[in-house]
Each structure stands twice: as C-alpha cells, then as structure tokens.
Amino acid sequence: MKPFSELQAQHLTADVLHHEIGSRGYVLIRNLLPRTELNKLLGEVSQILSRSGWLTSGRDPIERIANAKAACGDPDPAFKSTYREVFNLESFHALPHHPQLKAVMKLIVGDRVLVHPKPIGRLIFPNSERLRVHAHQDYRFMNGDPECFTVWIPLHDCPGEMGPLQILEGSHHFGFQAHIDENLHVPEIPAGAEMGDEWVGGDINAGDVLIFHSLTVHAAAPNFSDRMRISLDCRFQDCARVVNPANLAFAGESGKSWEEIYKTWTSPNLKYYWKSLPLNFQPSRAEIETLSHTAASPSMRSRYSRILAQIA
Numbered sequence: 585m586k587p588f589s590e591l592q593a594q595h596l597t598a599d600v601l602h603h604e605i606g607s608r609g610y611v612l613i614r615n616l617l618p619r620t621e622l623n624k625l626l627g628e629v630s631q632i633l634s635r636s637g638w639l640t641s642g643r644d645p646i647e648r649i650a651n652a653k654a655a656c657g658d659p660d661p662a663f664k665s666t667y668r669e670v671f672n673l674e675s676f677h678a679l680p681h682h683p684q685l686k687a688v689m690k691l692i693v694g695d696r697v698l699v700h701p702k703p704i705g706r707l708i709f710p711n712s713e714r715l716r717v718h719a720h721q722d723y724r725f726m727n728g729d730p731e732c733f734t735v736w737i738p739l740h741d742c743p744g745e746m747g748p749l750q751i752l753e754g755s756h757h758f759g760f761q762a763h764i765d766e767n768l769h770v771p772e773i774p775a776g777a778e779m780g781d782e783w784v785g786g787d788i789n790a791g792d793v794l795i796f797h798s799l800t801v802h803a804a805a806p807n808f809s810d811r812m813r814i815s816l817d818c819r820f821q822d823c824a825r826v827v828n829p830a831n832l833a834f835a836g837e838s839g840k841s842w843e844e845i846y847k848t849w850t851s852p853n854l855k856y857y858w859k860s861l862p863l864n865f866q867p868s869r870a871e872i873e874t875l876s877h878t879a880a881s882p883s884m885r886s887r888y889s890r891i892l893a894q895i896a
C-alpha cells in the first residue's frame with residue numbers, strides 16, 4: 585500500500601494544511617502531541633481494561649496484551665459497560681482540547697473552533713475481524729456541515745500490523761458515497777465500490793495525529809498483533825457552520841447523560857463548554873421541539889425529546 589504523505593509538527597501553516605487536506609483529503613502530522621501525556625491517558629484506560637479482564641494477567645496493563653477469550657466490541661453488552669468507564673474519564677475528554685491540537689485545528693477551520701464534545705474511544709481486540717471498522721465516510725454518521733474534520737489519535741505506537749487507520753486518498757472529491765446498512769451494526773461502503781484515488785496507510789505513532797475531511801473514505805486495518813489497539817477519534821468544525829444537535833447529546837436509549845459523566849470530574853473547565861457557544865443547530869431547537877411531537881414514530885419522538893432536554 586502507498587505510504588501516508590506526512591508533515592512534521594514544526595512545519596505547519598494554514599496554507600500547507602489546506603493544501604494537503606484539499607488535495608488528498610487528509611493530513612498526517614508527526615510528533616504533534618507529547619508522548620508523556622498520551623501515556624498517562626493510556627495508563628488510565630489500560631487499568632480499566634485490566635479490571636474488566638480484557639488483558640492477560642501477570643503482565644503490565646500498559647503493554648495491552650489481550651486476553652483473546654474476552655474479545656468483544658460494540659454492540660456486545662460486555663463491551664458497552666467497560667467502554668462507558670473509559671468514556672467517563674475526564675482525561676479522555678481533555679485530550680481533544682490539547683492546546684497543540686487546538687492550535688492546528690484553528691489553522692484548518694478558523695478561530696471559532698468547535699471541539700465536538702463526544703470523542704469516540706476505540707478499544708480494538710486483535711484478530712477479531714468481525715469487530716473491524718470498514719470503509720465509510722464520517723459524514724454518514726455526523727450529518728450537519730460536511731466541513732467537519734476528524735482527528736484520529738493513537739495512545740501508543742501503532743505499527744501497520746496493529747490496525748491503524750487507512751485512508752482512501754482523494755475520496756473527498758467524490759461527494760457523499762452510498763453506504764449499505766442491511767444486517768450491519770455499522771453502515772459501510774461495500775468493498776470495491778469506494779470512489780477515490782488510492783488507499784494509503786502505514787505506522788501511526790504516539791504523538792502523531794491523522795486529520796481528515798468528513799467525506800474522506802477511511803477504514804481500520806486488521807489488528808494482527810497480540811495487543812489491543814487503543815485510539816481516540818474526535819471531530820472539529822467552525823462554530824458558525826451548521827451542527828447536528830445529536831452530536832452534542834445522547835440521543836439513543838443508553839441512558840447516558842452529561843450530568844452522570846461530569847459527576848466525577850475534578851475541574852469545571854470542560855463541563856458544558858459547548859452550551860455557551862453560539863451554535864447553529866440544524867434542525868433548530870424550535871424544529872426539534874416540533875419534531876418531538878410530530879415525528880412519524882414514537883421512537884423518533886422520544887429521540888427528539890431526549891436531544892431537546894440535553895441541549896436546552
């Protein structure tokens with residue numbers, strides 16, 4: 585596979601970033617984030633995985649040697665309860681706000697940067713093909729404005745055999761591509777139907793960040809190692825552009841709430857920061873209110889009611 589094109593963190597300007605993302609659909613920045621800070625978060629996450637029995641006992645959890653018998657992933661119930669513990673970590677939510685990352689995102693989206701408040705943690709068991717994320721565009725899941733960017737951040741060195749993300753270079757030039765969702769937990773673009781230039785990939789190390797446009801097709805490589813691959817992905821956009829309010833709330837039936845998540849946090853800084861921003865919701869608050877009474881099915885009406893209550 586063709587190797588990623590890459591930039592070093594010390595050589596970044598808005599022009600260079602716009603050129604890379606505009607032409608290729610992504611930019612891989614080497615050595616942007618301090619390894620010590622990533623390692624601290626990795627330590628917290630791997631303690632949780634170890635307590636859940638996901639790691640081989642007798643080894644240091646930070647090595648992430650997987651207990652193959654525990655292999656699970658979304659939507660397995662065993663996965664969800666452990667994932668929730670990871671998601672509730674204050675440090676997990678703090679990483680997307682890292683000043684070095686925010687400075688780069690400002691160069692890409694402008695000064696009014698919105699850090700979407702729901703990063704996703706990937707806790708990927710090795711040799712579990714059924715749990716691998718296949719080709720898709722994030723716009724399929726985010727809606728809102730396509731000028732939204734995902735940042736993929738491994739918490740440890742992630743060599744090719746450990747399943748880093750791969751990118752279909754130039755695929756953002758082809759608009760929204762058809763996804764299938766029949767019998768699939770996560771919709772995907774059927775293999776061979778993706779439109780773009782060439783798949784690119786390679787090692788992505790602790791400190792590196794892979795940034796891509798919401799229409800860029802990407803997929804996870806298989807994890808053939810004996811370790812769990814742990815990464816976080818988060819989304820950024822210009823505050824003034826349209827935002828799908830579902831991206832700030834827990835619209836499903838999980839019962840998750842910001843109140844519960846924030847309960848154990850020690851600092852007020854990142855609690856509800858998004859509520860004080862002048863966001864351009866689509867649908868608007870008034871439209872969601874109407875939809876909570878008029879949407880076609882009771883489950884959709886409940887979904888809109890939950891969103892409304894959480895963004896109020």
Ligand SMILES: O=C(O)CCC(=O)C(=O)O
Pocket residue numbers: 706708717722734735736749802803804815817
């Ligand atoms: O890390 C993964 O396995 C998938 C990540 C992904 O699809 C994303 O960041 O949008």
